[in-house]
Structures are given as structure tokens and as C-alpha cells.
Amino acid sequence: MQLDVAVELLKKAEVSLVRYRTTGFASAQVSAKDICEKMNTEAVLKQKRLRKTKRQFSYESPDEEVSDALKKMEISFFNVVVDVCIASLQERFQTLDKVQEKFGVLVNFPDLPNAELIKQCETLSKTLSSDGESDLDGRELAMEMQSFPSLPETSMTTLELLTLFQKKRLKEIYPNMWVALRIAATIPVAVATAEKSFSRLKLLKTYLRSTMAQDRLNGLAIISINREESRQVSFDEAIDAFAARKSRRGPF
Structure with missing residues (x-):
């Protein structure tokens, strides 16, 4: 992933999330109704009983209760989730x-x-x-x-x-x-690749392989990390090359 391409994609993702905040809930209702029809289920959101909280002081103004179940779900759940996504996107990639x-x-x-x-x-x-x-x-x-x-x-x-x-x-x-x-x-956009590569270490250096030398560990780590390229290597050619290096001529 390139730096300029990543920043451009992140900006487009932010604009898409802002647009989705205004139109996403309506489209989600349509999708939910279609799923309910396929499952032969009534597409009705039940309204819970509204509870009143006791105020300690009379000057506190009580919050206006939302009687519509869909409107309450949009305000208390949908908008909150989308706002958290937008804020996290802006905060995490501010340095980038x-x-x-x-x-x-x-x-x-x-x-x-x-x-x-x-x-x-x-x-x-x-x-x-x-x-x-x-x-x-x-x-x-x-x-x-x-x-x-x-x-x-x-x-x-x-x-x-x-x-x-x-x-x-x-x-x-x-x-x-x-x-x-x-x-x-060559500027890294994310550290996911490095973290994934380092997590391979615990799969290679196990308790039973505690006596493994450093050269062999490096070789196995390279093969494991670059497994897509290693799968293209011919095993027969690698075995022949290894045998040619390690072969010893017997006495004549």
C-alpha cells in the first residue's frame, strides 16, 4: 500500500461514512424488511416500556422521551456507531x-x-x-x-x-x-504486516524446538512469511541443489 493512495482511500472512506450517516438507516430498514419477508417474520420493532427516573432536584429538566422505536434505535444505536467509526478514522490516521x-x-x-x-x-x-x-x-x-x-x-x-x-x-x-x-x-502505511510476521515466531520456535539454531530459525521464518513465493519454488530443484552442495566423493 502506497502512502498517497492510502490517504486518498481514507478520505473517500470518511466521506462515504458521513454520507452513510444520513441515508444508511433508511436503506438498512429496507434490507431488514426484505430479510423478514424471506424468513416469514413480521417486520415490526417492539417498543419497550418507558421508564421514568426520579430527579433529586426540581430544577433539572427531564430528557424528552422518544416514543418511536425506530427513531430511538437510530439515535441511540445507529448514529452512535457511525459517529464512533468516523471519529476513530480521523484520530487513528491523523499522523498519516x-x-x-x-x-x-x-x-x-x-x-x-x-x-x-x-x-x-x-x-x-x-x-x-x-x-x-x-x-x-x-x-x-x-x-x-x-x-x-x-x-x-x-x-x-x-x-x-x-x-x-x-x-x-x-x-x-x-x-x-x-x-x-x-x-x-517505502514508507510503511500500517504495521499489520510486521505484526503478522512477528506472530509467526511463536509458531516456529516452540518448546520442542528450543535448541534450534539462529540460521535455521531465520530460514524458516523467511519461508513462512513469504509463503506465497515459497510455494512457487520447486522442491526437486531445491533438494538437488542442497544435495550437490553437501555431496561427498567416496574413495576411489
């Missing part, structure tokens, strides 16, 4: 959006004015700096983007731009853009 703002110049540079382009390039150069040294020069990066030829498409992702650099052999002509694109394309 900030990172995309710094690397967004790599895909938005054709539409930026010169002053804004130089400003964002210098910001990116400061972001990729450590101990006073930066991986790229902001001024030179802006000059490379200003002199970059027209793109084959109006909008391209970082990986598509990186593929274009490799195909047209532009990395020596635009070295700063080449470095910035490689860094942007």
Missing part, C-alpha cells in the same frame, strides 16, 4: 495525513506555483534531515521539478513516478527526485 502533507509535493508539483513549490521542497528537505545533514537539497529539488517534462498522465502515484524514472533512466538527471520518491514509496 501529516506525513502525506510533507511528501505530497512529489505528486502535486505540476500544479503548484513556484513560490509554494520551493517552500514545500525545503520543508521536505528539513523533514529528511538528521544531525544537520539532509538526504536531498530542497532548492535543487525545486529546480528539478520545475524543469521536469510533462507527465504522461494528469495524476500519478509515487510508485508510478518511480517506475517512470526507472524506465526512462532519469535517476541521474533528477537525483533529488529519485531519492525522495524512493523514500516516499
Whole structure:
């Protein structure tokens, strides 16, 4: 998953959830009625008896009770669930959006004015700096983007731009853009892959395999993590290669 693509998908998901909050409950009622008809069940939501709570002080205004069962379900359940989803989406990926703002110049540079382009390039150069040294020069990066030829498409992702650099052999002509694109394309969007890979360890290093050496553990972990590629490997060829390395010639 690429950083710019992930941020764009998250924004679309947020807009979709906001739209679903206004129209989703009505569509859910239609789906529920269809399911009830197939199950030969009456599509009626029973209304529970309203309970009144005793107020300790007379100046407390009692809440208005909702008599309609569907309206109460929409307010107390549907809207709450959707609002929690929207808030969680905004909170969890807030940092990812900030990172995309710094690397967004790599895909938005054709539409930026010169002053804004130089400003964002210098910001990116400061972001990729450590101990006073930066991986790229902001001024030179802006000059490379200003002199970059027209793109084959109006909008391209970082990986598509990186593929274009490799195909047209532009990395020596635009070295700063080449470095910035490689860094942007390798930024992890989520840690799910790393967590999944680390969880494989408890399946490999069990109590019965406590004496396993480090080299064998690394090899088994690589095979287990990259199981899709390992399934394409021919066992016969691997056995023959292993036998050729370990074979010993007998005495003549």
C-alpha cells in the first residue's frame, strides 16, 4: 500500500461514512424488511416500556422521551456507531495525513506555483534531515521539478513516478527526485504486516524446538512469511541443489 493512495482511500472512506450517516438507516430498514419477508417474520420493532427516573432536584429538566422505536434505535444505536467509526478514522490516521502533507509535493508539483513549490521542497528537505545533514537539497529539488517534462498522465502515484524514472533512466538527471520518491514509496502505511510476521515466531520456535539454531530459525521464518513465493519454488530443484552442495566423493 502506497502512502498517497492510502490517504486518498481514507478520505473517500470518511466521506462515504458521513454520507452513510444520513441515508444508511433508511436503506438498512429496507434490507431488514426484505430479510423478514424471506424468513416469514413480521417486520415490526417492539417498543419497550418507558421508564421514568426520579430527579433529586426540581430544577433539572427531564430528557424528552422518544416514543418511536425506530427513531430511538437510530439515535441511540445507529448514529452512535457511525459517529464512533468516523471519529476513530480521523484520530487513528491523523499522523498519516501529516506525513502525506510533507511528501505530497512529489505528486502535486505540476500544479503548484513556484513560490509554494520551493517552500514545500525545503520543508521536505528539513523533514529528511538528521544531525544537520539532509538526504536531498530542497532548492535543487525545486529546480528539478520545475524543469521536469510533462507527465504522461494528469495524476500519478509515487510508485508510478518511480517506475517512470526507472524506465526512462532519469535517476541521474533528477537525483533529488529519485531519492525522495524512493523514500516516499517505502514508507510503511500500517504495521499489520510486521505484526503478522512477528506472530509467526511463536509458531516456529516452540518448546520442542528450543535448541534450534539462529540460521535455521531465520530460514524458516523467511519461508513462512513469504509463503506465497515459497510455494512457487520447486522442491526437486531445491533438494538437488542442497544435495550437490553437501555431496561427498567416496574413495576411489
